[in-house]
Amino acid sequence: MTETPKTALTIAGSDSGGGAGIQADLRTFFACGVHGLTALTAVTVQNSVGVHGFTEIPADVVAAQIETVAGDMGVNAAKTGMLATAEIIATVAATVDAVGIGRGRRVPFVVDPVAASMHGDPLLREEALEAIRTELLPRATVVTPNLDEVRLLTGISVTEETVQREAAEALLAFGPQWVLVKGGHLAGSTRCVDLLSDGTHVVELEGRRYDTPHTHGGGDTLASAVTAHLAKGLGVPDAVSVGKRFIERCVAESYPLGQGVGPVSPFWRLAPDSPAPTD
Numbered sequence: 246m247t248e249t250p251k252t253a254l255t256i257a258g259s260d261s262g263g264g265a266g267i268q269a270d271l272r273t274f275f276a277c278g279v280h281g282l283t284a285l286t287a288v289t290v291q292n293s294v295g296v297h298g299f300t301e302i303p304a305d306v307v308a309a310q311i312e313t314v315a316g317d318m319g320v321n322a323a324k325t326g327m328l329a330t331a332e333i334i335a336t337v338a339a340t341v342d343a344v345g346i347g348r349g350r351r352v353p354f355v356v357d358p359v360a361a362s363m364h365g366d367p368l369l370r371e372e373a374l375e376a377i378r379t380e381l382l383p384r385a386t387v388v389t390p391n392l393d394e395v396r397l398l399t400g401i402s403v404t405e406e407t408v409q410r411e412a413a414e415a416l417l418a419f420g421p422q423w424v425l426v427k428g429g430h431l432a433g434s435t436r437c438v439d440l441l442s443d444g445t446h447v448v449e450l451e452g453r454r455y456d457t458p459h460t461h462g463g464g465d466t467l468a469s470a471v472t473a474h475l476a477k478g479l480g481v482p483d484a485v486s487v488g489k490r491f492i493e494r495c496v497a498e499s500y501p502l503g504q505g506v507g508p509v510s511p512f513w514r515l516a517p518d519s520p521a522p523t524d
């Protein structure tokens with residue numbers, strides 16, 4: 246018999262194109278050596294060109310998925326992706342509380358406050374933003390907004406790296422333990438810097454910026470890699486640092502697919518000479 250791997254739960258939407266959402270989360274969990282559990286929140290009709298619509302899953306079914314795997318298999322770390330509506334967000338908040346997931350609890354909780362696809366198509370109903378602020382951010386061990394999400398949540402436009410700190414402070418005021426302000430959308434630089442802060446420790450995670458349009462699923466893949474490494478027992482700064490090295494390589498290995506934006510790729514992890522960044 247093989248030893249049981251750690252488990253990571255993703256609470257997220259499906260991307261029919263397979264590059265983002267729950268599909269990206271599962272392949273990242275696999276690539277990082279943890280067993281992936283899922284609570285599906287919405288089904289998007291999506292390809293490399295954009296999101297053509299979505300249907301959400303009833304909130305009680307989202308809750309039941311979380312409860313049923315947590316009660317039987319146990320969850321070592323969890324993350325959120327697309328949550329679609331204020332009702333689903335409130336239900337997820339109550340359910341993670343009930344099963345011991347979240348800031349200050351046994352199980353670390355990564356909140357990726359997904360608001361729109363990289364094409365600008367909405368993945369969250371407008372009225373649900375306030376629910377992210379009040380229901381999810383206070384429960385987050387780490388929140389991982391991109392720059393558009395930073396602007397929506399705080400009103401701060403990050404146009405240069407120096408403003409990432411101010412944005413992190415503004416987000417910390419909503420109550421998460423750590424904030425990771427991702428810098429993928431800061432154009433015009435050869436480096437790609439994400440800023441991690443808990444208000445006391447501020448860490449600049451610098452990576453190379455690759456000149457590729459194919460970064461679909463990058464945010465989901467980073468948040469999932471962080472979640473996987475939290476599940477394995479790393480602390481937040483180490484899990485984020487490993488996650489950043491993981492996503493950097495996934496962007497380097499991204500590929501074209503379809504007429505639009507191709508996905509980042511964790512396939513390099515399958516090569517026998519490619520140890521995980523923590524190995």
Ligand SMILES: Nc1ncnc2c1ncn2[C@@H]1O[C@H](COP(=O)(O)OP(=O)(O)OP(=O)(O)O)[C@@H](O)[C@H]1O
Nearest residue numbers: 363391427429430437454455460462463464465496
């Ligand atoms: N061209 C690039 N080269 C290297 N790393 C990148 C590049 N673009 C983004 N990244 C990294 O990928 C991760 C995701 O960042 P980004 O800000 O793009 O998130 P996102 O907008 O949520 O992603 P998504 O494309 O899934 O919507 C970050 O660690 C960022 O630094």
Ligand SMILES: Cc1ncc(CO)c(N)n1
Nearest residue numbers: 258259260265266327362
């Ligand atoms: C389902 C889904 N979740 C998240 C994203 C953001 O990458 C996306 N495009 N689709």
